[in-house]
Amino acid sequence: MSNIASNLKYLRRKKGLTQQQFADLMGIKRASVGAYEEDRAEPKYELLKKIAECFDLTMDELANEEIDEKWKPTPKSNASSMRVLSVTVNQDDRENIELVPVKASAGYMNGYGDPEYVADLPKFSLPMFNQGTYRAFEIKGDSMLPLPSGAVIIGEYVENWHDVKPGQTYVVVSREEGVVYKRVAFKYKEDKGLKLVSDNKTYDPYWVSSGDILEIWKAKAFISTELPEPSPEPTMETLTSMMAQMQKTISAVVDNGKG
Known part of the structure; x- marks a missing residue:
């Protein structure tokens, strides 16, 4: 059974945030926070990941551990990950x-x-x-x-x-x-x-x-507002140089074969 509801309520209060403040931080509606804390709904994957990052937890810890005053997190490196503390969402509740x-x-x-x-x-x-x-x-x-x-x-x-x-x-x-x-x-x-x-x-x-x-x-x-320019047309000088280079390459291959 998931512990998201009780953990979210405990962590939010410990951080001194109201439901509205936490909703603003996550870019969601306050009613959604209430539903999550009352176990009437669960956050989708992307939101769950953001909530875990906000509290410096893994998603597994947030969902499965019983987090309270006695709980001690597993030490982890702060250098390997950072958190996006704030995003915005559009009218469809999708991130901008x-x-x-x-x-x-x-x-x-x-x-x-x-x-x-x-x-x-x-x-x-x-x-x-x-x-x-x-x-x-x-x-x-x-x-x-x-x-x-x-x-x-x-x-x-x-x-x-x-x-x-x-x-x-x-x-x-x-x-x-x-x-x-x-x-x-x-x-x-x-x-x-x-x-x-x-x-x-x-x-x-x-x-x-x-x-x-x-x-x-x-x-x-x-x-970008700069569109790519078309490749320039080859000039006679360019074609002559390419042919000369091809002849040198062919001659070298033939000479190596004779050797």
Whole structure:
């Protein structure tokens, strides 16, 4: 039998939150909180995950442990995961995609967990991203060419930083570097953090330490007002050069065969 109802009521009160305050924090209706605490309904998977993260618990602990004053949580590393403390939902009770413009990126390091700050961000939704937690970040500069400055990266929230995969791109939010969009060079290391690489090789790679990282979002799509230009038509000079190179390659193969 699930202990979600009693655990939620105990944890909410221990944190000093009213049902309305907790509902605002989770982006749901107050009546839903009452239904969960009275065991008349159970949160869906995504909401259950957010509730567990809010109280720094696993979903298994929230659902199955009897949490009270005597309960002691299993020690866990804080470096391997972070929590999204606030999201917003649309009229269908589905999570929005909040947009962090470049001009708001400096304030995002302080406000990413503040419900009021997040609620004030521009927001939208896309039908292909209706499961999971997503956020959009406007990027600037030329470090990730061919993506132009001003493009918007849509990222999916990474709960466990050990799930970060080398060679893939992420939006990494850190105290020192702010909001950056980079490619990860190595798998996440708790003692070091992440090594980030720009696709534009004129920029040097660098490490972001574990203690400095606030959030990681896996890049899933991008939006840009700059449409790709068509490939230029080959000139006679280009074709002549290609033919010469092909002849050299063929001659080398023939000479090797004779040898």
